[in-house]
Amino acid sequence: MSGRLFWFCVATIAYTYAGYPALLTILARLRPERPFPPLAELPMVTLLIAAYNEQNVIAAKLANSLALDYPRERLQILVAADGSNDATPEIVAGFADQGVELSYRPERAGKMAAILRALPQARGDIVVLSDANNFYSANALRALVAPFADPIVGAVSGAKVIARGDGALGDSEGLYWKYESYIKRQETRLGSCTGAVGEIMAVCRFLLDRPMPPEAGLMADDLFLAMHVLRQGYRVVYAPDARSVERVSSSTRDERERRARIVAQRFVMMRFSHKVLPWSNPLLVWQIVSHKYLRPLVPLAMIGALIANLAAVVRPSAHGGLARLAHPFNGIMLALQALFYALAWLGGRSEPRGRLGKVLYIPAFLVNGNRAALIGLYRFLTGRHTSLWRRVQRRDDERQASADVMYQPNG
Incomplete structure (x- = not known):
């Protein structure tokens, strides 16, 4: 069950960002x-x-x-x-x-x-x-x-x-x-x-x-x-x-x-x-x-993939290979997710310099964008959204x- 949920969530993310285009x-x-x-x-x-x-x-x-x-x-x-x-x-x-x-x-x-x-x-x-x-x-x-x-x-x-x-x-x-x-x-x-x-x-x-x-x-x-x-x-x-x-x-x-x-x-x-x-x-x-409705749902798929992967590690399937996240694939996928979120954390603590640093910042940008989507979903569900926007400061706004x-x- 955890393997199916994991791949469903991964497929949703992949379709939203790459499959639809x-x-x-x-x-x-x-x-x-x-x-x-x-x-x-x-x-x-x-x-x-x-x-x-x-x-x-x-x-x-x-x-x-x-x-x-x-x-x-x-x-x-x-x-x-x-x-x-x-x-x-x-x-x-x-x-x-x-x-x-x-x-x-x-x-x-x-x-x-x-x-x-x-x-x-x-x-x-x-x-x-x-x-x-x-x-x-x-x-x-x-x-x-x-x-x-x-x-x-x-x-x-x-x-x-x-x-x-x-x-x-x-x-x-x-x-x-x-x-x-x-x-x-x-x-x-x-x-x-x-x-x-x-x-x-x-x-x-x-x-x-x-x-x-x-x-x-x-x-x-x-x-x-x-x-x-x-x-x-x-x-x-x-x-x-x-x-x-x-x-x-x-x-x-x-x-x-x-x-x-x-x-x-x-x-x-x-x-x-x-x-x-x-x-x-x-x-x-x-x-x-595909373009507008699935994007705000991606963070839910990211959370689902992580929870399903953790479940597959705690209670590994005895058979089924990659499709069911059996050993060792459960550990490999969890390690890849951990690496992605670690890069996002590092990128969020500072703005890296150089071409490699800019590439490494992409996970932070994606995580921050999907974190914002979760905040937006919370505000919608709790009725805290409003048509009145708070003006966001831009860099060198007075320039x-x-x-x-x-x-x-x-x-």
């Missing part, structure tokens, strides 16, 4: 890659920036937005700063003579609520959602709107890129987003992405005006909006040349807090799957379950970053 790649290769037709003209775009207490970076963000390679007469810059109790609204108001607009009220109801409240001010046919602490490459908006030449495209996700120079945590985070970039490429080729990057996501305005379930405010805005588009029969595609650059969280603890909040919101979406999933498209449902020099190629 492999199957996705095979299916995507069976479909010819079709380029998007050229746009007849550039659409009117509203760049909607969600900014909660971002006084340290909002000026640099607006400067970056005003410098984008997009016709100024076809670009509206709108900042949703609901709930900010620092100087963010005043700083944004200082850009009014450059055409920057502000949506603000003192009450705080969460990011999704701030976005929805600002929408009536949006004049663009395409609404581009962004955060305040990320910076776009100069061509980002042109690359982001290009796929809308296909009338069945309802949303486009750009690429999230982690800035260089943030140590092992930044390198691991950057590697993770390259992995995600690869998956999004394959999903786009197959038909649609199952999610988007919330800090660089473009959505057709008319789709945002359609009714949304009341639970939308409890879910992650990027994932919910992707589901909202897919459910209405439109595609969500990936534009890798539209790049958004940001710095990694200032510490592992801050990154864990950010991920825990996202995972709690993911479980909320899972709870209301009957309202948000595109049930008319079984292929997409399989993709969403006025430039997307032209900070990004590293993202897959």
Whole structure:
């Protein structure tokens, strides 16, 4: 029994991280890659920036937005700063003579609520959602709107890129987003992405005006909006040349807090799957379950594998070999798990230097990410999750970053 549980848990982990991308790649290769037709003209775009207490970076963000390679007469810059109790609204108001607009009220109801409240001010046919602490490459908006030449495209996700120079945590985070970039490429080729990057996501305005379930405010805005588009029969595609650059969280603890909040919101979406999933498209449902629903369950599989392995050592099977974790395979597998968690512990105590050190940090990154998932699950089960996010400090948060020099190629 312990052997079966062990291999079931291992298979779940392997399928989530490697099996799904492999199957996705095979299916995507069976479909010819079709380029998007050229746009007849550039659409009117509203760049909607969600900014909660971002006084340290909002000026640099607006400067970056005003410098984008997009016709100024076809670009509206709108900042949703609901709930900010620092100087963010005043700083944004200082850009009014450059055409920057502000949506603000003192009450705080969460990011999704701030976005929805600002929408009536949006004049663009395409609404581009962004955060305040990320910076776009100069061509980002042109690359982001290009796929809308296909009338069945309802949303486009750009690429999230982690800035260089943030140590092992930044390198691991950057590697993770390259992995995600690869998956999004394959999903786009197959038909649609199952999610988007919330800090660089473009959505057709008319789709945002359609009714949304009341639970939308409890879910992650990027994932919910992707589901909202897919459910209405439109595609969500990936534009890798539209790049958004940001710095990694200032510490592992801050990154864990950010991920825990996202995972709690993911479980909320899972709870209301009957309202948000595109049930008319079984292929997409399989993709969403494989890519978005299994990820938060990986820590449970990791715990299950460890418990099953310990049981196989305490009460070893007399026969069955590797399949039943009989001796000596029970000890070998336990030793491998112990080695993995030891490396994670060592990597978590300090940020290793050098290429080998960066590789050794990967177990710490994976364990920390799955630990955050457990925290998110706990908050969901105990009702302690909230749509109000705690602002996470980024490294060199006050630095006025430039997307032209900070990004590293993202897959």
